[in-house]
Amino acid sequence: MYNCSDLKKGLKILIDDEPHVIIGFDFTKPGKGQSLYKCKLRNMVTGSLFDRTYRSGESFKPASLVESDMQFLYQDDSGYVFMDQKNYEQIVLTEEVLGDDKYFLVDNMEVKVLMFGERGIGLTLPIFVNLRVTISDPWVKGDTATGNNKPATVETGYTLQVPAFVDEGTLIQIDTRTGEYVTRVKE
């Protein structure tokens, strides 16, 4: 159990049986008054943000989270299916949990899944992923608004800006942290 003096940025606690992370923290105490611990919290399952103020004497259960090495298998109606590399058990992550990460999943990709008990609540992708360009119009010379870049869509449906020389069918490397183009991949 944690008490109020343990509260700080980055601490993960259970609120209503769901894991929350403290993303902002301030201690204050008006003259002769009670200690107040103002926390900005993020629900690690739904992503929702809210403020809550605690007082001395309150206690908190730690949210125990583990990261498991998993392999992405396939997507079906139930969601995105991953397999634990250690015990070969399969779990499903929903589109809501994945967010934009769904655009960077490639069959058999090795990822880390953040597990809260039996539930997968987050994903850490490899930093770089290779994806093939499926749609990209030829660059129009003199289109100064976009510089030397043009829009392109890759096989997963993700759209990004690429340099003018990237054609449909080219394999490109994307940085999953920023979602931006890195380089062409030699095949």
Added chain:
Amino acid sequence: MTHFLREKHDRLVERARIVQTIRAFFIESAFLEVETPQRIPLNAPEANITPVLSDNWQLQTSPELAMKRLLAAGYKNIFQISHCWRDDERGRKHLPEFTMLEWYRSHYDYTQLMTDCENLFRYLLPQAQINYQGHTIILDQPFEHLSISEAFERYTDTSPLQAIAEDRFDELIAFSIEPQLGLKRPTILYDYPAELASLARCKTGHPELAERLELYIAGLELANAFSELNDPEEQRQRFSKEAGIIPTNGSHPNQLPEPFLADLQNMPPAAGIALGVDRLVMLLTDSHSIDQVVAFPPEDL
């Protein structure tokens, strides 16, 4: 030299200048500088302050009791700059070990201490202006005076007594009222509900109010002042009430500071004020965090 200390150099130089200027102000105003022990058998019981224990004694949470015993012995105008300790208080404006300036005047009441505050600030800042975190605060006009009930009326949807009944008083002060205070000129918040001032005298004709005030500049709470209670019996009752609601205050939960209570009957009418020196330095050096104005926050030791 450690990197974080090198970054603090200019602020620590300014801090030294401020402390020396405070001392010069009180000496020029005919105050006697006193030193009282920082390790004491027992602090005044206060519901929301946890003393740091030292062997079977405590580190002072404030030099208040010893300074009032000096008043009782006939010392008239006294001041002290000393370290105080309050356990588990740590944040942008709080250190568990901090520096407090306290001064006391015999035969004065709390309103006259405000004149001292105005004079001290003008002595510290001949330019009569403070720039703090984007606010410009002017000192060459009278400070704003705002009673607690006016502040609740202006900045909240409830009254002080209703807020106490609903246990929301501290939250409203901290999050709705404090950030609005002292943004253009210093604000004096005064006349607290009596139950929130266990060492203060009640206002004549208004037993529900205590003669207590707080000074705010740029949303920072800087000083707390009382007309001091000098009725030993009433003080004993108020201490017992505070002691009764302290969850854990160390090894002597039921003891009261008896030598202080014994001396209190000899104390003349008096007023006293405690001003946080670290916060004053924050304000005068435009520092966002108290960590910037002390050489070593506890985490850096």
